[in-house]
Amino acid sequence: MRMADILSRVYVAALFVFVFLPILTSVVFSFNSDRFPTVPLGHFTTHWYETAFSRPEVWLAFKNSLIVAFCAASLSTMLGFVTAYTDFRYGFRFKTAYLALALLPPTIPLVIMGLAMLAWLGRLGLSGTLIGIIIAHTVMGAPFAMAICRMRLQQMDPALEAAAWNLGASPWRTMASVVIPFSTPALISAFCLTAAVSFDEFIVAWFVSGLNKTVPVMILEILQGNVDPQINAIGTVVFLTSITLVILAQLLILRRSAT
C-alpha cells in the first residue's frame, strides 16, 4: 500500500513535469545565447531581453495589451456580474436559453470566433481597432467572470437581500450596500482572471488586430516570421505579468473566503 502511495505521488509529479516543462524550457532558452535553440546550450545572456525591449513596437504592443486587458476585463466583469446576479435572483421563462447564451462563447473554437468577429467588426468599421479586440475579448471573458461571481453569490444568504428590502431599503440601495460589497472579492478576481485571459489571447486578436498589435499577436508574428529567441524573452515577461494577476486573484479569493 505504501509503495502504491509513493508511486501515485511520483505519477502526479511526472504530470506536473510534463505541464511545466515547456514553460521552463522557454524561460531557460530566453537566457540562452544561440540564435536557434538546440542542445547543448550556449552561454548565458540577457541579449534577447535587451533586443526585444529596446524595440519601441514591443513597448507599444505591451501598451496595447494593457489597454485591451484593462478595458476587456472591466467590461467582462460588469457583464458577468449583472448576468450572475440575474441568474442568482430571478427565475423566468427561457432562463435556460438565457444562461446558454451567456455561457456558450468558450465552446466556440477561437479560430471561428476570429473569423466571425473580423467579418462582423469589419462591417461595423471596427476591425483593426483596439476597440474591436476589446469587444472580442469581452465576449470571451464574460462567461468566466460570470462563473466566478455566481459562485460568490451562491455563498450569500438569499434572505440577506430580502431582509434589507423589508427594512425599507430600495433594491438599488440594497445592491449598493449589501450585494456589491459582498461580491467585491469575486469582482476583483474576475477582473484579474479576465484580464489574464485577454492578455494571453492571440488567435482572435490576430484576426481582428490589423496594425494595432497586442503582445501575443506579436509573438505569433515572430513565430510565423523569423523565429527569434526574443519570443522566449517576451513570453517570459508575459508569463510573469499573467501569473501576477492570477496570484492576486487567488490571494483575494482565499483571504476573503477565509473571513
Next chain:
Amino acid sequence: MKTRFSVYPYVWRVPLLIWQGLFFIGPLALMVAMSFWLVKNYRMEPDFVFKNWDKMMSRGYFWDAYWITLWRASLAALLATLIAFPASYTLAFKVSDTVRRWAVFFLIVPFFTSYLVRAYAWQVLLAESGPINAILGYLGLGPFTMLNTGIGAMVGYMTLVLPLVVILQTFSLAAIDRNLIEAAWNLGASARATLFKVIIPSARVGLIIGAVFAFILSYGDFVSPFYLGGSKPPTMSILIIDTTKSGQQWPRAAVVAIMMIVTLFTVAFVAVGAAYGRRK
C-alpha cells in the same frame, strides 16, 4: 412600488442580451449568412447560393480533415481522461487539503502562459536534435521522430487540456462523500470494485465534463496540429486558416466553421446528456 420593481430586474437582465446579441449572435449569424455569399475579385458579395456548400461538401480533403479532426479530438479527450485520472485520484484522496489547493493553483498557472510560447518550447524539446532525443540517446534509444507527426500534435493537445481535466476531475472526486467509499469498504468491496462501482459513477459528471472540455479545446485548436503536427494532415482549424488565406474564400471558411460548430454542439449535448441523463 410596483412599477419601480419591474424596472430593476431588467437592468440586470438586459445588458447580456444586448451585448451577446450584438457581438456574439451577430457575428455568428453573419458567418452563417456569409456561407451563402460569393467571392468576386477578392471581394465578398452578398448572395444566396449553395455553391460554397456544394463545393466544400463534395471535396475529399474537407471530409479527410473532418474525420481526422474528430478522431484526434476524441483520442485527445480519451487520453487526457485516462492520463489525468490517477493524478486526480491521488490529489483528491491521498494528499492534504493544503497540498491539493496548491496543486490546483499550479495547474491554473499554465492557462496564463502563452500557449504559443509553450508550443514553440515543445518544438525545441521534441526535435530530433532536441533534449529529449539527446537523453534517450544516452540510454541507447532513438532518435525518434516526434515533431511534425500525430504524436507531436497530441503532446500539444495534452499540454493544452491536461491541467483543466485534472482540475475538473479532482474537484468532482474530492466532492464524493467519503462515507460512501467507507461503506463500500465495510461491505467488503475490493479496491477495484470500489473504484468502478462507487468512485467512478459518483464522479461521472466531472469526468465527462472534463473529457468534453478536452474534446472542445483539441477540436478547435490550430496551434498544435500546425506547429507540432506539421499540418500533416491539416485539421479543420488549419483548413479554415488556409481557406481564408487563399483567394479571400471567407464564405468557404464559414462553411467549415459551421460544420465544426454543429459537430461540437452535437458531441457536447450527447456527452452532457450522458453525464446527467440517468439522474432523471
Next chain:
Amino acid sequence: MKKQTSVLTRRGFITGVAGAALSTPMLSRAWAAEPTVINMLAWYGHAEPDIVGEFEAANNVKFVPKYYAGGDNMLALIAQSPPGTYDLILSDAEFVQQLNAAGYIEQMDASLYPFDDFFPEYQNFPGHWVDDDLWSVMVRYGLLGVSYNTEALTREEAMSYNCFWNEKVKGKVGHFDWHLPNLGQMSLLMGNDKPSPFDISEDAWGAVQEKTMSLKPQVGGYFDYGGTFSSLKNGEMLAMCGIGDWITGVLEKDGAPVASVIPEEGGVQWTESYSIGKGTTKHEIINKFIQYMLSPEGQVKSIQMAAYPGLSPTKSGWKAIQEANPTEAARSGMVVGSDQDPIKMYQEGRVHIRDIPRQQSLEDWNDFWSEYKTA
C-alpha cells in the same frame, strides 16, 4: 557567425537609440514631435530596423508594419481595411495585377525611379506596366530551387528536383506551405519550361498533379516561414521544396549545414515590388523611401536583409555589394562568372518568373494543394 553578431549589435544600437527617443516622450506629454507614420503591408522583415532604421532616423518617420503570410493573405488584409489604411504595399510581383485590378494601388511616376540602372531583364517587369503606365516597382528578387541539408545530400544530387524522391530524405522532405512555388517546381521537373511552368495545358497539369502526389510518402510536413526556418535548422527536414536561398541564406550565416541550388530543370524566381496604397496622403515620403531602397545603399541593405536575403535588380546594387561584402556577393551569385549568376541563368532560360496559373484557375491549383496536403 561573426557577421550575424555585428548586424545584431548595430541593429540593437539603432533600435536602442530609437527606443530611447520614442519612449521618453511617451512618458511625458509631448506627442507633438511625433514622426510621420508610414503603414506598410509587407512580408516579415521589411520594416525591421536593419532595413528602415536609418531611413527612419534621417527622415523622422516611423514604419508601422503589418506582416502577411502569402499573397492571398495580403489581398484579404487589404480587402478588409478601409482605403488608405496602408501607405506602402510590398507584394509579390504576380499579385500586382490583382492589386491593380481590384483598385488597391495608385499609378506611379516612372521618372522618379532609376530604371536605367536596372538590368535590362528587369526594366519592363510583366504586370508592373500597363501600356506605358507604371503601377509597381520591383525592389528585390530571389530564386527558388532545391534547398537541402548538405550532410544529407550532395550538391550533385541536389542539382535535380528528383532528389526529393531520394530514399535518404524519406519523411524529411518539407514543403513551404504555398502551392505556387511548389507546383511550379514540380511543373519544371515535368519539363514544362516553355513558355513557363505556370502556363501549362490541362494534360500537363494532370501530369504535374500525379507526379506531386507520388512525393507524398516522402513528405515530413508543411510549414510557414517560421516553421521552414526551424525545421531546416534543427534537422527535422533534410530537403525543402518551394524555397531557396531566402531561407537557407540566413541559416547558412548562422552556421547550419544547408544550401540552395537552382537545379538543371530550372528554378522559379520570386520578385518583391513596392506599390503605393490607394488613398494615401504621404506620396512624397513614400517615393523618397522607394528611391532610397533602390539606391546602392538601400540595395546593400535589401541584399543582406536580416529576415531573408534577396538579390538586386540594379547594376549599382551589384557593384555596391561586391564592395561592401564580397563574400555575400559571391555566395549569392551576384558576380560575373558564378554558375548561380541569376542574370545568366535567366538568359539561359533556366529561371522562370513565378506567376499565377495561366490556363487553370488559381482555385484549381489551390484545391489540388489542399487535396495533396490531406492525402
